[in-house]
Amino acid sequence: xxxxxxxxxxxxxxxxxxxxxxxxxxxxxxxxxxxxxxxxxxxxxxxxxxxxxxxxxxxxxxxxxxxxxxxxxxxxxxxxxxxxxxxxxxxxxxxx
Amino acid sequence: xxxxxxxxxxxxxxxxxxxxxxxxxxxxxxxxxxxxxxxxxxxxxxxxxxxxxxxxxxxxxxxxxxxxxxxxxxxxxxxxxxxxxxxxxxxxxxxxxxxxxxxxxxxxxxxxxxxxxxxxxxxxxxxxxxxxxxxxxxxxxxxxxxxxxxxxxxxxxxxxxxxxxxxxxxxxxxxxxxxxxxxxxxxxxxxxxxxxxxxxxxxxxxxxxxx
Numbered sequence: 112x113x114x115x116x117x118x119x120x121x122x123x124x125x126x127x128x129x130x131x132x133x134x135x136x137x138x139x140x141x142x143x144x145x146x147x148x149x150x151x152x153x154x155x156x157x158x159x160x161x162x163x164x165x166x167x168x169x170x171x172x173x174x175x176x177x178x179x180x181x182x183x184x185x186x187x188x189x190x191x192x193x194x195x196x197x198x199x200x201x202x203x204x205x206x207x
Numbered sequence: 208x209x210x211x212x213x214x215x216x217x218x219x220x221x222x223x224x225x226x227x228x229x230x231x232x233x234x235x236x237x238x239x240x241x242x243x244x245x246x247x248x249x250x251x252x253x254x255x256x257x258x259x260x261x262x263x264x265x266x267x268x269x270x271x272x273x274x275x276x277x278x279x280x281x282x283x284x285x286x287x288x289x290x291x292x293x294x295x296x297x298x299x300x301x302x303x304x305x306x307x308x309x310x311x312x313x314x315x316x317x318x319x320x321x322x323x324x325x326x327x328x329x330x331x332x333x334x335x336x337x338x339x340x341x342x343x344x345x346x347x348x349x350x351x352x353x354x355x356x357x358x359x360x361x362x363x364x365x366x367x368x369x370x371x372x373x374x375x376x377x378x379x380x381x382x383x384x385x386x387x388x389x390x391x392x393x394x395x396x397x398x399x400x401x402x403x404x405x406x407x408x409x410x411x412x413x414x415x416x417x418x
Binding site: 123124125126128129131132133155156157158159160162163164166167168170171172173174175177178183184185188189191192193195196197198 | 237239242243246247250251254255258259268271272275276279280323325328329330331333334335336337338351352355356359370374375395398399402403405406409410413
């Protein structure tokens with residue numbers, strides 16, 4: 112993702128959108144960040160786009176939150192896994 | 208050091224994980240009860256991880272089984288530089304990715320059709336208005352979660368995978384790059400395009416906050 116933009120000039124919407132990931136990850140230089148925020152001040156549509164982008168990330172995270180709440184494992188799967196655990200040599204000899 | 212939001216979620220909820228150092232020592236000694244404890248503690252959690260990536264119950268279970276077998280083989284070499292849960296999480300993700308490569312490819316939408324369009328001067332063609340405040344609250348409804356998941360499932364596999372690893376599994380870009388064998392820059396490009404495409408798919412629903 113490019114951070115080599117002409118920060119002195121105004122960003123276009125296309126350029127701003129190309130920098131959103133770096134902006135949210137705090138990876139933009141101070142100049143690039145300032146140019147990004149200057150564009151946001153005068154472009155309501157990019158402001159709307161950024162809000163939607165942020166929400167899409169937050170919503171996708173929350174959509175899977177419940178996965179970690181209920182974690183019953185199928186007994187047959189646990190048994191199959193335990194059947195493949197390494198055996199001690201004495202134990203192995205006993206089963207032969 | 209691997210960071211994972213999903214792994215932290217494990218330890219925040221439910222019963223605390225067993226003490227790593229003690230458990231590892233017993234596992235390396237071949238203690239049968241230690242293996243039982245490991246499997247009973249982590250199978251459900253790893254299954255949740257592989258289900259998210261694979262969307263197929265049989266493949267998800269196979270991947271968990273392969274992950275444990277791989278972990279059993281690697282126990283001697285595990286240095287304990289990360290938590291046991293983090294180590295297992297990474298092994299399960301790898302097993303799921305291996306399985307994903309063997310799955311039959313689905314017909315996919317073109318990602319380009321889901322990205323924003325621009326005029327010749329670089330301005331947006333479409334006008335974007337913030338989603339209503341209710342969009343955030345709408346996710347408390349079960350059907351909204353299901354809708355978001357369906358939208359993620361519509362993403363092309365290469366993009367869906369990086370989105371899942373980064374935003375759901377909480378992995379860092381360099382770790383994803385290493386796992387997928389691509390450059391960190393390629394990961395960033397895919398994550399960004401995947402998020403943009405997801406935004407497009409969610410827009411009709413959240414513009415009206417699912418009402």
